[in-house]
Amino acid sequence: MRPETEADLAEIIKGAAGPLRIQGGGTRDIGKPVDGALLQTGGLTGVTLYEPGSLTLVARAGTPLAEVEAVLDAEGQRLPFEPMDHRGLLGRDGVPTVGGMAASNVSGPRRIQSGACRDYMLGVRFVDGAGTVLSNGGRVMKNVTGYDLVKLMAGSYGTLGVLTEVSFKVLPKPEASACVLINDLSETEAVEAMSRALGSPFDVSGVAHLPVGVDGAPVTMIRVEGFAESVRYRSGRLAALFAGRDVTVETDPERVAAGWRYVRDAEPFHAAPGDVWRLSVKPSDAPGLVAASGALQAIYDWGGGLVWLLMPVASDLRARLGGFAGHATLVRGNEDTRRALPVFQPEPGPVAAISAGLRARFDPRGILNPGIMG
Amino acid sequence: MEMPVPNPAILARKEAIIAKLRGCVPTDALIWDEMETRAYECDALTAYRCAPLAVVLPATTEEVSAVLKVCHAEGVPVVPRGSGTSLAGGALPTADSVVIGVSRMNAVLETDYDNRIIRVQTGRTNLSVTGAVEQDDFFYAPDPSSQLACAIAGNIAMNSGGAHCLKYGVTTNNLMGVTMVMMDGTVFEIGGAHLDAAGLDLLGVICGSEGQLGVVTEATLRILHKPEGARPVLMGFDSNEVAGECVSDIIKAGVLPVAIEFMDRPCIEACEAFAKAGYPMCEALLIVEVEGSEAEIAEQLALITDIAKRHNPVELREAKDADEAGRIWLGRKSAFGAMGQINDYMCLDGTIPVSSLPFVLRRIGEMSKEYGLDVANVFHAGDGNMHPLILFNANKPGDLELCEAFGADILKLCVEVGGCLTGEHGVGIEKRDLMAHQYRPEDLEVQMAVKDVFDPAWLLNPAKVFPLAASEGRRVVQVAAE
DSSP states (O other): OOOSSHHHHHHHHHHOOSOEEEESSSOOOOSSOOOSEEEEOTTSOOEEEEEGGGTEEEEETTSBHHHHHHHHHTTTEEOTTOOOOOHHHHTOOSOOBHHHHHHTTOOOTTHHHHOOGGGGEEEEEEEOTTSOEEEEEOSSSOOOSSOOHHHHHTTOTTSSOEEEEEEEEOEEOOSEEEEEEEESOOHHHHHHHHHHHHTSSSOEEEEEEESSOTTSSOEEEEEEEESHHHHHHHHHHHHHHTBTBEEEEEOOHHHHHHHHHHHHTTGGGSSSOSEEEEEEEOGGGHHHHHHHHTOSEEEEEGGGTEEEEEEOTTOOHHHHHOSOSEEEEEEEOOHHHHHHSOSSOOOOHHHHHHHHHHHHHHOTTOOBSTTTTO | OOOOOOOHHHHHTHHHHHHHHHTTSOGGGEEOOHHHHGGGSOOSOTTOOOOOSEEEOOSSHHHHHHHHHHHHHHTOOEEEESSSOOSSOTTOOOTTOEEEEOTTOOOEEEEETTTTEEEEETTSBHHHHHHHHGGGTEEOOOOOTTTTTOBHHHHHHHTOOOTTHHHHOOHHHHEEEEEEEOTTSOEEEEEOSSOSOSSSOHHHHHTTSTTSSOEEEEEEEEOEEOOSOEEEEEEEESOHHHHHHHHHHHHHTTOOOSEEEEEEHHHHHHHHHHHOOOOOOSSEEEEEEEESSHHHHHHHHHHHHHHHHTTOOSEEEEOOSHHHHHHHHHHHHTHHHHHHHHOEEEEOOOBOOGGGHHHHHHHHHHHHHHHTOOEEEEEEGGGTBOOEEEEEOTTSTTHHHHHHHHHHHHHHHHHHTTOBSOSSSOOTTTTGGGHHHHSOHHHHHHHHHHHHHHOTTOOBSTTSSSOHHHHHHHHHHHHHTO
């Protein structure tokens, strides 16, 4: 089923006899496999409003992300949260959509500075599990009118409703960018260095560490963006912070962009066999957790707050880590593993009760992507 | 503003309820004497007052939990209170309610510069969070005007903003975790020093829920290193439209100032008379502030003043030093005080698309003539969050009602042009009955369904946010269950 209007989508859900498997562009096959009739949102397309001077864009959920990015690019603007493209990592084809990105709250390296996808979502329209069309939020940047269900919908993987339209706050694209590269730091040293960069006044927009860089040696990456003079100034000051280390500054825009795409999309793991986990933790805890994980390889993003782990197939990462503050998600794993292990971090009792209660209210028949989040 | 009739069964059981609350907190943390509870009869929306049944001032999460368990068992409504600075009546009690004030819970629990977080009890004031880290050059970004007095608890309840949120975001973008006590006393923790939710983004819906889902007792907040410097430029224009276009052009040019503040002539005149900041007498003033090193500031200001010059400003004044910067901000920061000197006023908080600024300002001017009440406008122009101040005379019979009707018309206008009723103050009781202009019944219903899940008996701050008629069925069930 691939409705082309919100009203048709609502009719389909209202009349559904059983579970529905909801899909945007089908590029982010994340979560416990869902058994249900396929319902695609790719027919709901189009940017319905774009006002560069108000930093606002509204698009229907099935609009290809690339189309939104092109529209923004023509006005020198962008989605600030740098959404990851999951296709390479998950071995999928297809076209990433606005709705799929929002429903899985997909961000990238700039999340550490600018915030996540959910922080730039201003409003949503969606159809709940009873087939009712609902809206929340709006198209303005500051809005505390009633409960913020926009955040609730972000990252709810279709379990509370099927998104039909999302409005975003967008930001100007910077004139220049540069990347300070520090070679050969240990993982602990790298997290310390990243913390220093993030704790500096130099408005860093990305901090990552690859224990195995492109040339096989460890590299720590610190990005600054802005007006050209300012980028030159701040990258120079950051490089000076690490005097005594092997530091270089990359200023070629294409190389800087390629380097951050490599981190954003977890490219080192695209061709590597194994499961891929995503850990969200307190940055200073990261090196210890990576050591405890027994991972084949790790990538540190967000100053260590986000760790990608390449793990042997079907290994239970959470069992290896024991109790830790944060959460682990099995992003890539075969269907058997994703049925056997909780894909999302199991929630403590009171939290799980609230989540279950919300799903029961938004989707009383339990037909929207049932079980996908565990 | 109508409030529900207090439940006589609760009023009749006052002594028994107080006796149970006595077991939850030390003697000096429980107030039930009618003279003393009067201190809690209103917040900053002083037109409405009602002393509560009792006030409890717990010192720990455990005490909050114990108090909520008693109120839950007794079916007593609870009104959570931070510092009582809400302009929307978010902390207005009813006679049958227990106020839980978090003002004694103001400790810093943890400061962690390596991971850029601070964990505090939520009675701590907004400014004193920055105060706890500024000796190390860090700060907490959201900066509501009331930051000297307002508590983090209230900031979380209302998802407060401030002048600098164009760059740094509002409370929800800087809140990483909470400890919250639910109405039945269950203690609930979400988030922490790590980013983003494991499952559903409950933190996102708790922030801005106006104390209706739980009592937040501890918060993990993101702290940032201060920029190397900051400097404002002041520009005057001979029409609101031109100033509005200038704002739009600055944003389109790729500059992201930390603040763009807008004042119109009535506001400029009042501020000048009050603060003598040396403002030019013109139709519209913009204060634009940028941050960075000296060279970065100079580069951004050059770009901004170039744009401004294309709009024929009647004044263009760049701060040369901290003293001049202070003078530029002086008038703006004293705007509310200045208006208060002239008159009673009501402060609105609607947000509109930035592109609608000139139209909305013109319409407000026309409505001001129709109602015969003056309006001054001062607001955060970069994000379209308006603060029209309607002047009225509280001692003149009928003037408050006229002012409220005018205010409602302005907010409806904000919604009509694609905006919303409130950008940072919250709905409270003030905008409760206007909610139906922004949301259809089903959109309100799904929000109330969220409250059903967190607080099935509708005991937490029950008469706020939703039109009384819309929430009646839920609140009546609770009274009938007595």
